[in-house]
Amino acid sequence: MMRFWPFLVFVVLAIFLYVGLGLNPHEVPSPLINKPAPAFTRPQLYDPSKTFSSEEMKGQVWLLNVWASWCVSCREEHPVLMALSRKNIVPILGLDYKDKDEDGEAWLRNGGNPYTLVATDADGRVGIDYGVYGVPETYLIDKQGVIRYKQIGAITHENLQKKILPLIAELQAK
Amino acid sequence: MKYLFMLLICLLPTFSYAGEAKDLAEDPVLEQRMVNLAQNLRCLVCQNESLASSRADLAKDLRQEVREKMKQGMTDKEITDFLVSKYGDFVLFDPPVKSYTILLWYGPFALLLIGLIGLVFQLRKRKKTIPETQLSAEQAQRAAALLNTPKDAQT
Numbered sequence: 001m002m003r004f005w006p007f008l009v010f011v012v013l014a015i016f017l018y019v020g021l022g023l024n025p026h027e028v029p030s031p032l033i034n035k036p037a038p039a040f041t042r043p044q045l046y047d048p049s050k051t052f053s054s055e056e057m058k059g060q061v062w063l064l065n066v067w068a069s070w071c072v073s074c075r076e077e078h079p080v081l082m083a084l085s086r087k088n089i090v091p092i093l094g095l096d097y098k099d100k101d102e103d104g105e106a107w108l109r110n111g112g113n114p115y116t117l118v119a120t121d122a123d124g125r126v127g128i129d130y131g132v133y134g135v136p137e138t139y140l141i142d143k144q145g146v147i148r149y150k151q152i153g154a155i156t157h158e159n160l161q162k163k164i165l166p167l168i169a170e171l172q173a174k
Numbered sequence: 175m176k177y178l179f180m181l182l183i184c185l186l187p188t189f190s191y192a193g194e195a196k197d198l199a200e201d202p203v204l205e206q207r208m209v210n211l212a213q214n215l216r217c218l219v220c221q222n223e224s225l226a227s228s229r230a231d232l233a234k235d236l237r238q239e240v241r242e243k244m245k246q247g248m249t250d251k252e253i254t255d256f257l258v259s260k261y262g263d264f265v266l267f268d269p270p271v272k273s274y275t276i277l278l279w280y281g282p283f284a285l286l287l288i289g290l291i292g293l294v295f296q297l298r299k300r301k302k303t304i305p306e307t308q309l310s311a312e313q314a315q316r317a318a319a320l321l322n323t324p325k326d327a328q329t
Contacts, residue, residue, distance in 0.1 A: 031258070
């Protein structure tokens with residue numbers, strides 16, 4: 001029995017290291033999950049004289065997608081958002097993060113606009129309130145205005161089907 | 175004259191060297207306080223750099239946020255708590271002692287203790303398996319003779 005100890009220790013260590021390799025250090029769990037979404041009021045992208053306030057979304061389940069024209073992964077995510085918006089299940093609010101209005105508009109003109117409405121966060125303040133540290137990030141917010149899920153990085157078809165859509169259905173039924 | 179001119183041209187690049195530390199605010203005391211605090215905070219973009227030394231855009235914004243919060247009269251602890259509430263314990267370079275970080279903080283000591291206990295057991299076991307042999311009078315004499323042999327007489 002004594003002889004197997006080193007082997008056992010090795011196996012346990014190997015499992016730990018293997019699991020560690022699979023983790024993404026850039027996915028930092030958000031402390032905001034199950035906390036009220038920080039309220040914000042920001043100018044709209046297409047008409048900066050008008051504002052959008054997060055309060056307007058109370059009573060609805062909605063997605064807040066933080067994006068920017070300079071963000072590379074957003075390009076990857078964009079078709080997924082387009083497909084989701086065509087399904088008309090959930091309002092997708094875009095927050096154009098630290099971007100120039102012209103650039104954001106041009107980007108949406110080229111690739112299509114999946115958003116119900118786009119607000120701008122030119123100085124990144126709303127981003128700090130939401131704990132954004134890399135775009136794209138997406139928040140799923142429920143009828144009471146509580147953040148229920150945060151997607152760090154691009155939404156893929158897979159995690160849309162497996163996680164986000166079921167969660168939306170569940171929250172909408174409440 | 176020509177050489178002097180060329181020498182002057184060579185010196186030109188040293189003049190274009192400026193405008194680096196624009197972040198440094200008007201108030202050096204506040205700036206120092208901000209840097210002291212930010213040194214213990216992690217930049218979330220380039221994870222192993224501190225908020226004080228990172229050149230990432232987000233780090234710049236967060237430094238500005240910290241400055242403004244300091245101007246509003248918030249204490250260092252309040253500012254740290256604010257950042258933790260947004261980004262989680264991950265922003266702290268020193269993880270706090272919590273139920274799920276106990277292993278992280280005390281695990282090494284536990285391993286050391288286990289090692290020490292194992293060592294003591296092993297040593298005791300060895301003492302039992304290799305008993306000290308008592309030399310008989312004759313053997314002792316031979317050993318003494320061998321050990322005391324003068325060098326030149328050895329061979």
